[in-house]
Amino acid sequence: MNRGYLQLLVLEALKESIHCYGLIKKLRALGYDMVEENTFYPLLRRFEKNGWVESEWLINDGQPQKIYSVSPLGISQKEQLYSIWKIQNETLKKVMEGSNE
Amino acid sequence: MNKVLESYLKDIDTYLRTCDQKNNDDVLKEIEYHILEDTKITYGEITDDGIKEIIEKFGSAKDTASQFFNDLEVNDISGKKMFWTMVNLVFLIHSSLYMIMLIKGNDIFGFFSSFSDSTQLLFRIVSIFAIFAIDVLVLLPFALGLYKSKRGYKIVKIISRNMDDFSLASISLFRKKKRNNYINHLLTLSITLLVEIIIYIKFKTLFIIGIIGTDTQYLADDHVSRILSLAIIILTGFHVIYYLTIDNNNYSDTSKVFLDYARWIMLWSVITTICFYVKDKWIHVDFIREMKYLDIILIIIVVLYTLNFCKNLISRNINYSIK
Numbered sequence: 424m425n426r427g428y429l430q431l432l433v434l435e436a437l438k439e440s441i442h443c444y445g446l447i448k449k450l451r452a453l454g455y456d457m458v459e460e461n462t463f464y465p466l467l468r469r470f471e472k473n474g475w476v477e478s479e480w481l482i483n484d485g486q487p488q489k490i491y492s493v494s495p496l497g498i499s500q501k502e503q504l505y506s507i508w509k510i511q512n513e514t515l516k517k518v519m520e521g522s523n524e
Numbered sequence: 525m526n527k528v529l530e531s532y533l534k535d536i537d538t539y540l541r542t543c544d545q546k547n548n549d550d551v552l553k554e555i556e557y558h559i560l561e562d563t564k565i566t567y568g569e570i571t572d573d574g575i576k577e578i579i580e581k582f583g584s585a586k587d588t589a590s591q592f593f594n595d596l597e598v599n600d601i602s603g604k605k606m607f608w609t610m611v612n613l614v615f616l617i618h619s620s621l622y623m624i625m626l627i628k629g630n631d632i633f634g635f636f637s638s639f640s641d642s643t644q645l646l647f648r649i650v651s652i653f654a655i656f657a658i659d660v661l662v663l664l665p666f667a668l669g670l671y672k673s674k675r676g677y678k679i680v681k682i683i684s685r686n687m688d689d690f691s692l693a694s695i696s697l698f699r700k701k702k703r704n705n706y707i708n709h710l711l712t713l714s715i716t717l718l719v720e721i722i723i724y725i726k727f728k729t730l731f732i733i734g735i736i737g738t739d740t741q742y743l744a745d746d747h748v749s750r751i752l753s754l755a756i757i758i759l760t761g762f763h764v765i766y767y768l769t770i771d772n773n774n775y776s777d778t779s780k781v782f783l784d785y786a787r788w789i790m791l792w793s794v795i796t797t798i799c800f801y802v803k804d805k806w807i808h809v810d811f812i813r814e815m816k817y818l819d820i821i822l823i824i825i826v827v828l829y830t831l832n833f834c835k836n837l838i839s840r841n842i843n844y845s846i847k
C-alpha cells in the first residue's frame with residue numbers, strides 16, 4: 424500500500440472535523456478498505472506530531488471523543504502529495520499506453 | 525467497563541508501556557470509543573460477543589500496539605559523541621575490573637604501604653580518576669581519527685511513529701518504568717535517606733563493617749570515611765529533592781549523566797572503603813577472613829551497576845527524536 428496515497432486520502436477526508444472512528448467509517452463508506460482499522464490511530468498521531476492535523480477532546484453523549492481537523496501545514500502537505508500523485512499517475516498511464524502499443 | 529474490552533485495552537497498554545503514559549491514555553480512550561461505537565452500530569447493543577467480534581476485526585492487542593512501533597530508521601551519531609561513548613564504555617569495563625581486583629585483594633597501584641591509613645584510603649578512592657585519565661589518553665588517537673574523518677556513525681534503531689521520548693521500546697531491557705514506580709522509588713529513596721541520617725548520627729559513619737557480641741563494633745570512622753558518609757547522604761538527599769521536583773519521572777539528560785556518575789563514584793568509594801578495612805585492618809579477625817560471601821555480594825553489585833550504567837549510556841546516546 425502506498426503510504427503517500429493513504430496520507431493524501433486522510434488529509435482530504437479531514438477537511439471536516441471528525442474523530443478517528445468517524446474518519447474510518449467515512450473512508451469505508453467511500454469504498455476504501457485497503458488498510459486495517461488499527462492503522463489509522465498511529466497514522467493520525469504521526470500527522471499530529473508533524474503538525475498536519477490539530478485535535479481537541481470533546482465530550483459527546485458522555486463519551487470522550489478526540490476530534491481531528493487538517494491544519495494549514497496539513498493543507499500544503501496535501502497539495503504537495505496531490506501533485507506528486509498526479510505526476511505518478513500520468514507517468515504510469517504513459518508507461519501502460521507505451522507497453523500496449 | 526465491559527471485561528473483554530477492559531482486558532483488551534489492558535493488553536494494549538502493556539505493549540505500549542514504553543511510551544509516554546499520557547499519550548497511551550489518549551490512544552486507549554480512542555480505541556475504547558471505537559470498539560463501543562462500532563459494536564453499538566453493528567449489533568444495535570453492546571454485548572460481550574459483539575465486542576469480541578469487533579475486537580477481532582479491529583486487530584489483536586499486539587498487532588494494534590505494534591502499529592505504533594514498526595519503523596526502522598538509521599541515525600547518525602557524531603564523532604564527538606561516539607568518542608565519549610567509547611571512553612565511557614572502556615572506562616566502565618576497566619574500572620569494574622579494577623574494582624573486582626580490589627575486592628579480591630590485588631593492589632595495582634601499590635597503595636599498601638608507606639602512607640597513613642587515611643591517605644592510603646583516599647589514594648585508593650581517587651585512583652578511579654587515574655583509570656579514567658588513562659582511558660582517555662589511550663583512546664585519544666582513536667578520537668583524532670574520528671574527528672578527522674568528520675563522518676557520522678550509523679546506528680539502526682527502532683523508532684516510534686508518534687512518541688518523541690521513545691527509544692528501543694521493543695527491547696524490554698530498555699523499557700521505561702511505568703509512572704507508578706515513581707512513587708515507589710521516591711518512597712524507597714526517602715526511607716534510605718532517613719536510615720542513612722540515623723546511622724550517621726549514631727555512629728558518625730555509614731560504614732559499619734561488622735558488629736560482634738556487645739562490645740566490639742567495627743566502624744570505618746576515620747576522616748575519609750566520615751566525609752564519604754556525608755557525601756553519600758548528600759547524594760541521596762539530592763536525589764530525593766530531584767525526584768520531588770521532576771514531573772512524572774522525566775529525567776533531563778544532564779541530570780541523568782550527573783546522577784549516574786555520582787552514583788558510580790560513590791559505589792567505587794564505598795566498595796574501596798569496605799575492602800580497605802576488611803582486607804587490611806582486621807585481617808587477623810577470623811570471622812572477617814572467612815566472609816567470602818561479602819566478596820560475592822560486592823562483585824554482584826559491581827556487575828549490576830555496570831550493566832545499568834551501560835544501559836543508560838546506550839539508551840541516552842541513541843535516543844533521537846523522530847525525523
